[in-house]
Amino acid sequence: MKTSSSVPPTLRFGVFELDPRAGELRKKGMKIRLQGQPVEILAMLLERPGETITREELQKKLWPADTFVDFEQGLNNAMKRLRASLDDNAESPHFIETLPRHGYRFVGSVNGSERTRAAEATTTHGTGALIRLPALGALAVLAVVTALVGLNVRGWRDRLFLRSPKPQIQALAVLPLTNLSGDPDQEYFADGMTESLITELGKISSPRVISRQSVMQYKSSKKSLQEIAGELKVDAVLEGTVVRSGDRMRVTIHLSQALPERQLWAQEYNRSIGDALTLQGEIARAITDEIQVKLTPEERNRLASSRSANPEAQDDYLHGLYFAGPAFKSEAEWQKAIAHFKKAIEKDPTFAPAYTELAMAYFWLGNPEQGGPSAKGTMPQAKAAVAKALQLDPSLARAHLALGLILLGSEWNWSGVVILSMEFCSQAWAERTRPPRRPTKRLNWTHSAVCIEIG
Structure with missing residues (x-):
């Protein structure tokens, strides 16, 4: 400076x-x-x-x-x-x-x-008024104020000299970011940024971050912040806007406490489009600082590990996240997601997150409830994609989760491979990645409860 x-x-x-x-x-x-x-x-x-x-x-x-x-x-x-x-x-x-x-x-x-x-x-009109009072009247007012502060009547002393303690945020919801670009075709960018931010915040153990499939119902919702927080059972809500103009973007973020309702923090970021993913890590770190979360060295490293990607590859990646969204979508949507993840990989063969999401998309596409290709046809592709992701970045939490799920659901024989996959699920859990929130009916709950989170 x-x-x-x-x-x-x-x-x-x-x-x-x-x-x-x-x-x-x-x-x-x-x-x-x-x-x-x-x-x-x-x-x-x-x-x-x-x-x-x-x-x-x-x-x-x-x-x-x-x-x-x-x-x-x-x-x-x-x-x-x-x-x-x-x-x-x-x-x-x-x-x-x-x-x-x-x-x-x-x-x-x-x-x-x-x-x-x-x-x-x-300084204030009140101060000027007091100066103009007769000396005796001024002393009387000063004596009253001193007594009120000294006795802490109605919390006057606390309000004058003490800052409100930082709120304890145990659960947080990231509401869908609003697209202010004026172009409906940019919705994928705002939704992809929302998904990326949820994933980034999911890298830390506290606060608990609500999954995207739970928050997407509030896109363009007219409900009040307190109503949304009550329905999701969270202490705070993160909301914001995205404006994309050429190769630049402006992201505005607001963190608000639900009860009592008040804004805790707000910031505006102006970045190149190519920095969209690294920005998520910056926002996550700012939020943890604001609510005074004590991060472990591993968590700090994970938040600092995001890297810039080829802008075109990143754009396809965000497109893929938009079509993938929550699990159990239609086959057509999964196919669109897969196509975008493949394009991202073609443009940036070292883009590990794209391989990870490609693996997840193949995994869910093979779900028998989809009525599409069988797991026998999708699991080999899912395994190949996740193997490449872990080769590029062995610390990528979501890739460990993907591997655990793929082994868990190999050929959808849930009971036969649960124990084998537990080491991978434990690794994903240790990395604080959010597992899917809805398992298939045949999942063996006795062995997999530590891996799958419901709620």
Whole structure:
């Protein structure tokens, strides 16, 4: 982060300190997970305490004219994140004052210095009114406020000085991302991104992530967030939008708590189309940071393992996910999915996820309930695809799941191979991949309950 040479190496205010050169914010010595535009905004405010930083200045420095982004929404989201990290409130600010339609001003003390006269005079109308009161009246009001805070009447002290604890999110639903491109033909892209994000979040042990087949019923739903969360039995809901324009995309994500209903986090991402899959890992990591999930080293590695793919291969891959969707679709849809996964592999022969999904598609196509090809005709192709996926990426969790399912259902002789496949199912479970949510009627539940999740 570029700073003026006259700026101190550390800017202290309240219990916080900012290292503007490293772009690190700390609270009582502990680093706060905040980076990017919110930190840069804070640095600009702290470098000029008491002065107004206009919206135009912020836009010129942080959102150049060639940036593919909605400035107003981006600035509002950045300020929300910054205020949340500082335990600040726009209505009664301790640090950052909003000047409607104009800009922002830092009104706290920096490195022990007092507020500037301009800041003190205009922090709030209430403060100005108190200054104009007779001295005795001011002392009386101060005494009442002190008593209320000291006794913590109706939680005043908590609301003034303490930040609400991070919510405990045990279960999360990723609702279908909304296509805002204005082109119905881009629905596959939004749905494929939804499926990819669900898979990415499924790489961690907590929170539990609801499967796509359970959430797709809420595509374009008019139900309230609380209704959806209640029906799915989740604590929080992730929703968002996707705009695709040429070789660029803009993804906006919102994480909301169900009860009480409130937004926990929001972010906007502007990326090249070729970065669509790596973006899912970035979003998943941001969410785990926001709800303070403690990741194991293995989980961190899995979230960091996503790689960029050939843009055309990735596009076919997302098309395939769109047609595959939940299990037990029609034969025609599975055939379309298979065709797209094959095209993705042709364009990028090292694309392990495409081999994995091809294996899964062949597996479900061989389901006798489909009325299509028999398992004898699809299982060899499924085995070949999953073998290639694991050769390319032995750590790919969903590939281990696919292998376990293929061995489990080889020729649909469920009872004969359950024990043989358990090591692969256990591996998939250890990788926290979401297994299918509906087994066939002939599945031997006694031996496979640890592999198949229902709900």
